Amino acid sequence: MTTPAAPIVLFCDFGLPYTGQMKGRLVEELGSHAAEHLIIDLCHDAPSFDIRAGSVLLAAHADDFPLGSVFICVVDPGVGSKARKPGVVYAGGRWFVGPLNGLFEHVLRRWDQDGEAQAYEIVWRPTRLSATFHGRDLFAPVAAGLALAGNQGIEGLVPLKAEEIRRPDYTDDLSQVIYADGFGNLMTGIRWESLQDGDMIEVEGRILPRARTFSDVESGALFVYENAVGLAEISANLGNAQKSLGISVGTHVKIIKV
């Protein structure tokens, strides 16, 4: 059994037609190896203007993908500006390609305990570089190169010290809603493992009961549970928590310690 080719995972704050264009570029760059690498859409609606929330969201989902996976991460409001550098992070056995704007902080925080994480600035530039779509023009070709050959196969990566891109101002847990799905489930940036038995979650003045799964509470009832990526999530059984509470991404959530 041969090692499977590295999947390429798209984590973006946009979907079609842009992700389609990125895949076109990936196919072009992967050439005869294109069919070996699965390209997987993970997120098309990461919070656009809340990098901190996006960073938690990315880290929580990263280990759902095999070691060696290459993530193209595009939440990039500063695209085209001089202040924002494009880069690559290697952490936890996976590659992350995208803007060095804080988006990779929680990936580094989870997987840099041993100091084995690597960080690079991308100094390579393609012949054709649009001012507004580096996901297609810059990150896709770099990701294709990493998928084919790891960092050995890539020119134009300049090592950074991890500290240079770390964000010590970010907290380990983010006490707010970081994502709302189509059912109105509200994911928070609080790792369930950081809660003690008996800790409660309060939102909009309401203290929510904890439960294990939807059917453990009454129809329509709000509750908090450990979601499938290890974060505290607010839901309503057979209902829509987002509509019930009238809140959305960014709303503060309070942990009431035992």
Next chain:
Amino acid sequence: MTTPAAPIVLFCDFGLPYTGQMKGRLVEELGSHAAEHLIIDLCHDAPSFDIRAGSVLLAAHADDFPLGSVFICVVDPGVGSKARKPGVVYAGGRWFVGPLNGLFEHVLRRWDQDGEAQAYEIVWRPTRLSATFHGRDLFAPVAAGLALAGNQGIEGLVPLKAEEIRRPDYTDDLSQVIYADGFGNLMTGIRWESLQDGDMIEVEGRILPRARTFSDVESGALFVYENAVGLAEISANLGNAQKSLGISVGTHVKIIKV
């Protein structure tokens, strides 16, 4: 020419990021065979709380996919409860993996005439099983196993008698809207072949004319036709039937027999 590898088809009431996570698990399980099996998104918005409608919708779309296809079907409001069992159905030459909550009734009804359908409870459990996302943790690994090797390659499937999961209370046709698409077309659960020439469809007190295709009626006019999966569907030429009628999934539709 070798036999093509079994495609894996996702039929869910959710989309990203969840389908992305399921694909991550599929790739992990398929290992070096991952690139051979196409993973096809079929539905991300099956009706969430109307299993009966979802069952008709699934059955109507199943034979658009090659024999041997493995469907992962996740409309699962009872996820994590003891009452709801996870399972596998083999019918019409295709595999269906998901909750045994009625979702597979119409697949069995269409393809069990010869009593050749098979049903299994999944008793295998993965090391890591979240309380709320069996699509990723349980159904994806089982589907990967079936795609690789059929039921011979899977441990942890206990045969059931088909009767044990049948739903005799479901009717062959479902006289309601079961799905609304982005154009506002309203799919009903009525098989076109069950209608006689001259039978009419009435909805919200309006009797709708039958037509073959959009351009056969006036601009804006409502009509009923045999849609591309063999069900009666209500549409408006160059318009939006859902908005015109102000109805949605669940609305009753009446057949006026000749």
Next chain:
Amino acid sequence: MTTPAAPIVLFCDFGLPYTGQMKGRLVEELGSHAAEHLIIDLCHDAPSFDIRAGSVLLAAHADDFPLGSVFICVVDPGVGSKARKPGVVYAGGRWFVGPLNGLFEHVLRRWDQDGEAQAYEIVWRPTRLSATFHGRDLFAPVAAGLALAGNQGIEGLVPLKAEEIRRPDYTDDLSQVIYADGFGNLMTGIRWESLQDGDMIEVEGRILPRARTFSDVESGALFVYENAVGLAEISANLGNAQKSLGISVGTHVKIIKV
């Protein structure tokens, strides 16, 4: 290094479940070669009833995909009518399969300078042809055949003179909004290269400043820029231009020449 297999690109005014059904048919037709050909979703929300806008949108995105790519293009309000013919266009080294209703005009205009474009009517019909979903029943099998073997491998294509399907009434640039994305960015049908330095864009009585990228203007400010596919686009930095202006696809845009 072998030549990579031709990708198949979906450009439609619909998404799931229909694109899923098309992929099922593609897999069926590609048989043992299915896994070699990437199927890429490019657009699920092309303007439904504005073929002219869709034609510009398609042409602007086509060269994001490798030579040899086969596009299935389904913006097809006339599906099932006698007036509308199904066809194939070869232009710029890529194949385009879909209705001959004007959708391919701008592809031909961009890539037929040398008169090397080819056009065909599809006279082949599948055994099972629904009245309303030729994307699945007719275009997908033809596209699969083209992906496998080019036009040499396809029966049932009758050459047309390119003139027979050209639309001289279409202008080179389309002074209107042709697409709005999820951020509220408003793509126009005006090629940036057709503008002279100093030309201004006016919409809803407002003359908009030009900028290179989002961060070059104040937060919330509207501006016009060359987007990543070479068209003039109206956006707001950290804002939503569509909501700010209250306009959508079809709204006229005025070029104020220097």
